Amino acid sequence: MALFRPAKAPVRGAVVLVTGAGSGIGELMAVGAAQRGAKAVCVWDVDAAAASRVAHEIERRGGAARAWRVDVADGHCVDAAAASVLAAFGRVDILVNNAGIVTGKRFAEMTEDDVERTFQVNVFSLYRTVRRFLPGMVERDRGSIVTIASAAGLVGVARQADYSASKFAAVGFTESLRSELRHSGSHVHTLVVAPYYIDTGMFDGVRTRVPLLLPILKPAKVADAVLDSVERGDQRRVLPRFANAVLTLKALPVPLLDAVTEAFGVSSTMDGFTGRRRGGRTAGGEETRRSEKAS
Numbered sequence: 076m077a078l079f080r081p082a083k084a085p086v087r088g089a090v091v092l093v094t095g096a097g098s099g100i101g102e103l104m105a106v107g108a109a110q111r112g113a114k115a116v117c118v119w120d121v122d123a124a125a126a127s128r129v130a131h132e133i134e135r136r137g138g139a140a141r142a143w144r145v146d147v148a149d150g151h152c153v154d155a156a157a158a159s160v161l162a163a164f165g166r167v168d169i170l171v172n173n174a175g176i177v178t179g180k181r182f183a184e185m186t187e188d189d190v191e192r193t194f195q196v197n198v199f200s201l202y203r204t205v206r207r208f209l210p211g212m213v214e215r216d217r218g219s220i221v222t223i224a225s226a227a228g229l230v231g232v233a234r235q236a237d238y239s240a241s242k243f244a245a246v247g248f249t250e251s252l253r254s255e256l257r258h259s260g261s262h263v264h265t266l267v268v269a270p271y272y273i274d275t276g277m278f279d280g281v282r283t284r285v286p287l288l289l290p291i292l293k294p295a296k297v298a299d300a301v302l303d304s305v306e307r308g309d310q311r312r313v314l315p316r317f318a319n320a321v322l323t324l325k326a327l328p329v330p331l332l333d334a335v336t337e338a339f340g341v342s343s344t345m346d347g348f349t350g351r352r353r354g355g356r357t358a359g360g361e362e363t364r365r366s367e368k369a370s
């Protein structure tokens with residue numbers, strides 16, 4: 076049986092687009108892609124000032140970047156920004172679907188709006204961006220679609236009935252897309268990333284019971300690992316490596332699986348969750364900053 080290998084996706088010379096690139100690992104992946112020689116980095120974020128700051132930082136380091144204020148939960152906004160990106164660069168080679176939100180609420184406190192918003196940002200956005208940029212990749216038979224999911228997309232976690240479900244959906248979306256691309260003989264690459272908690276602020280207050288095996292991850296290491304995986308052609312990256320065990324554990328009978336995840340403290344990780352408090356959000360699809368180097 077021949078193993079199917081998609082084409083690798085070199086960052087050097089690529090047009091890279093990162094959603095939610097105004098902070099956290101999105102920012103670090105955007106900056107990292109520029110440092111690896113990307114032709115241009117498209118910085119998308121709902122926070123216009125954050126997107127501009129990151130594009131400016133990339134330019135300051137000698138890279139090429141443009142920032143767009145994009146709410147990925149808004150289809151019109153994504154369409155307008157995608158058209159603007161394609162008009163500017165003609166293509167996107169590496170699309171990193173990174174924007175994400177979390178409520179951290181217990182199920183009983185979760186509102187319909189919380190669930191709707193979480194799925195809009197963490198799931199429905201994937202359809203919107205991929206619909207705009209995949210056709211060009213398929214035509215060129217190269218490119219990479221990266222989904223930043225979560226280890227919570229592999230196993231359910233207390234106080235994440237919205238978030239974890241959205242990340243399961245993100246994993247399923249990417250696996251299905253991979254299957255479809257493979258089945259049609261396409262060499263477009265997909266990568267699903269499933270990290271444990273990362274120290275970005277998004278999950279402030281969480282704790283890990285077994286820091287040696289399941290440490291709270293350093294943002295820079297995660298960002299680097301994702302770019303390495305894109306360049307190597309990995310199709311799934313679970314971080315830390317130990318968290319891959321969950322893929323095997325899921326074959327266990329449920330009481331046994333629950334006993335093991337309980338022993339690792341998975342259900343209590345969110346007990347002290349506060350999350351990051353963030354100011355007002357804006358919506359729109361306009362470019363917020365233009366880099367002459369990017370043209």
Ligand SMILES: NC(=O)c1ccc[n+]([C@@H]2O[C@H](COP(=O)([O-])OP(=O)(O)OC[C@H]3O[C@@H](n4cnc5c(N)ncnc54)[C@H](O)[C@@H]3O)[C@@H](O)[C@H]2O)c1
Nearest residue numbers: 095097098099100121146147173174175225272273275277
């Ligand atoms: N931090 C963690 O512990 C952790 C663990 C696993 C997976 N992840 C995932 O990694 C990704 C990045 O998370 P992070 O920790 O860097 O978080 P972060 O909060 O630092 O960054 C998320 C970025 O997304 C942007 N964003 C939010 N809603 C948006 C919208 N509607 N449209 C456009 N941009 C929007 C925010 O403004 C922010 O800049 C997310 O998908 C998250 O679910 C995070």
